[in-house]
Every structure is written in structure tokens, then in C-alpha cells.
Amino acid sequence: MRFEGKVAIVTGASSGIGRATAKLFAEEGAMVVAAARRMSRLEELRDKVAESGAPGRILPVKTDVRDPAQIEAMFDKCLEEFGHLDILVNNAGVLDGQLPVHLTDDEVYDLVYETNQKAVFLCCRRAVKIFLEQGTPANIVNVASAASLRGLKGGTMYVMTKHAVLGITRNISASYFERGIRCNCIEPANIQTDINKASKELGLGVLEWKLRAGNAAPMHTITKPGEKKPIMGKAKDCANAIAYLADDVAARYISGAEIKVDAGWLNM
Numbered sequence: 001m002r003f004e005g006k007v008a009i010v011t012g013a014s015s016g017i018g019r020a021t022a023k024l025f026a027e028e029g030a031m032v033v034a035a036a037r038r039m040s041r042l043e044e045l046r047d048k049v050a051e052s053g054a055p056g057r058i059l060p061v062k063t064d065v066r067d068p069a070q071i072e073a074m075f076d077k078c079l080e081e082f083g084h085l086d087i088l089v090n091n092a093g094v095l096d097g098q099l100p101v102h103l104t105d106d107e108v109y110d111l112v113y114e115t116n117q118k119a120v121f122l123c124c125r126r127a128v129k130i131f132l133e134q135g136t137p138a139n140i141v142n143v144a145s146a147a148s149l150r151g152l153k154g155g156t157m158y159v160m161t162k163h164a165v166l167g168i169t170r171n172i173s174a175s176y177f178e179r180g181i182r183c184n185c186i187e188p189a190n191i192q193t194d195i196n197k198a199s200k201e202l203g204l205g206v207l208e209w210k211l212r213a214g215n216a217a218p219m220h221t222i223t224k225p226g227e228k229k230p231i232m233g234k235a236k237d238c239a240n241a242i243a244y245l246a247d248d249v250a251a252r253y254i255s256g257a258e259i260k261v262d263a264g265w266l267n268m
């Protein structure tokens with residue numbers, strides 16, 4: 001039970017990587033604030049975890065991370081319910097439909113910037129203030145991306161904001177280790193989740209990537225056009241890496257690390 005007595009916040013916990021992470025943390029003893037907009041999915045997760053007899057617990061907190069007031073309320077709720085916070089996982093994120101810069105309008109800019117970048121900053125800022133006040137070991141795990149490391153073609157906002165996630169990870173790791181705060185990230189690629197579906201529902205369909213970005217979807221910019229698609233990973237593969245980094249015993253001396261969760265794909 002790596003997380004017995006620990007309290008964690010996981011954003012974007014209603015599906016995919018966030019959901020798998022919240023569930024794993026609770027299975028390992030943590031009290032988990034599971035935040036996202038789709039409350040029914042968070043409640044379903046809470047019930048499933050409770051029925052399984054897991055030692056930890058899921059507290060669903062309806063949160064739109066694009067709204068700074070809702071982020072503050074999420075942290076307030078966590079402290080009100082559990083009295084402290086040990087781990088923050090910044091996971092909520094959206095794709096931008098692989099739009100290249102000349103087709104990225106202000107609406108897409110705001111959507112992707114506020115979700116993937118500004119919210120990460122706001123959550124880190126509040127969490128670090130709490131951690132400093134507590135004075136006990138604490139850490140942040142950010143969900144960056146293969147797009148934190150490559151320029152890709154198209155997907156300007158996704159690439160820009162995921163580079164920023166890597167940037168703040170490095171900055172916090174360098175700034176606070178001696179005060180007991182670690183900050184690390186994972187860089188997933190090709191994980192089977194709803195992320196394409198979610199952006200499609202917003203009218204940012206990845207199906208049109210060829211029209212928008214030329215013959216250059218992200219997959220084909222890292223591998224070569226026409227190459228076979230890589231084997232897909234599972235959300236749990238990311239959750240396992242996040243749990244390792246969030247573990248103050250196993251990863252005690254690790255801060256500023258980037259774990260690629262990509263089956264070696266970024267090295268192709």
C-alpha cells in the first residue's frame with residue numbers, strides 16, 4: 001500500500017489515464033479527489049472503487065479546469081474533506097484536432113491553452129502553496145506528452161501547451177526539492193483512450209487532419225509516412241508510471257524526471 005495515509009488530487013479523472021490513476025491510487029490506500037466535468041462518470045468510479053473493497057476512497061469533485069474559481073474550489077474541498085494534500089496529478093487535457101498555426105482560431109487557442117497549460121499552472125501554484133505550508137514531503141506529477149518533445153506538423157496548440165507542461169515540471173523540480181517538493185512528468189504516446197473522441201465531439205475532428213496538416217498526422221511525423229501504427233498502450237500503463245513517480249519512498253530522489261510511456265516509439 002504505497003499511498004496509505006496520502007491524499008491526492010487527480011484532474012481529468014472521468015476517463016482514460018486520469019481514471020486509471022485515481023483508481024490505482026485508491027487501490028493503494030490513497031484518498032483521491034477525482035476532478036472532471038462529467039460528474040456521473042466520477043460517481044461511477046467512486047462506487048466501483050468502494051464496491052471493490054479498496055482501502056482508499058474516491059471523492060468526486062465536479063471541476064472545469066478552465067475556470068480558475070472551480071480550481072480553487074477543488075483544492076478547498078480537498079482540504080475541507082481530508083485536511084491535507086500530498087500528491088497532485090495534472091492530467092486533464094484536450095487535443096486541438098491537429099490544426100496548424102494558420103488555421104488555429106482564438107477559440108481553439110483559448111480551449112487548449114486554458115485546459116492544457118493555464119490550468120496546470122494554477123493547480124501547481126495552489127498545490128505548492130499548500131505543500132510549503134504543510135512542510136511534509138509532497139509531489140506533483142504532470143501528464144505531458146510525446147508532443148512535449150517534438151514539433152510535429154499541425155497541432156500547434158497541443159505542441160505548444162505540452163512543451164509548457166514539460167517546462168513547468170523542470171522549473172518546479174529545480175526550485176523546490178530542498179523544501180520537500182518533487183515534480184515529475186510522464187510523456188505518453190499512443191495510449192488507447194477517448195482523447196480523439198473528445199476533440200471530435202468539439203468539432204475538432206482528427207479525421208480531417210490530412211486536410212489541415214497536409215500528409216502529416218502526429219504519428220507520421222515521428223515515425224515515417226506509411227509506417228505501421230505502433231502498438232497501442234493502455235491507460236493503466238500510464239497510471240503505473242505516475243504511481244511510481246508519486247511514491248515518496250521509491251522516487252524519493254527523483255525530481256524533474258520525464259518517463260516516456262510509449263513502448264520505445266519516440267526513439268524510432
Ligand SMILES: NC(=O)c1ccc[n+]([C@@H]2O[C@H](COP(=O)([O-])OP(=O)(O)OC[C@H]3O[C@@H](n4cnc5c(N)ncnc54)[C@H](OP(=O)(O)O)[C@@H]3O)[C@@H](O)[C@H]2O)c1
Nearest residue numbers: 012014015016017036037038064065093190191193194195
Ligand atoms: N492518449 C494518449 O495517447 C496521450 C498521449 C499523450 C498525452 N496524453 C495526455 O493524457 C491526458 C489524459 O488524456 P487521455 O488520453 O486519458 O484522454 P481522455 O480519456 O479524453 O481524458 C481526458 C480527461 O480530461 C478531462 N478534461 C478535459 N477538459 C477538461 C476540463 N475543462 N476540466 C476538467 N477536466 C477536463 C476529461 O474529463 P471531462 O470531459 O469529464 O471534464 C477527461 O477525464 C491529457 O493531458 C493528454 O493530453 C494522452
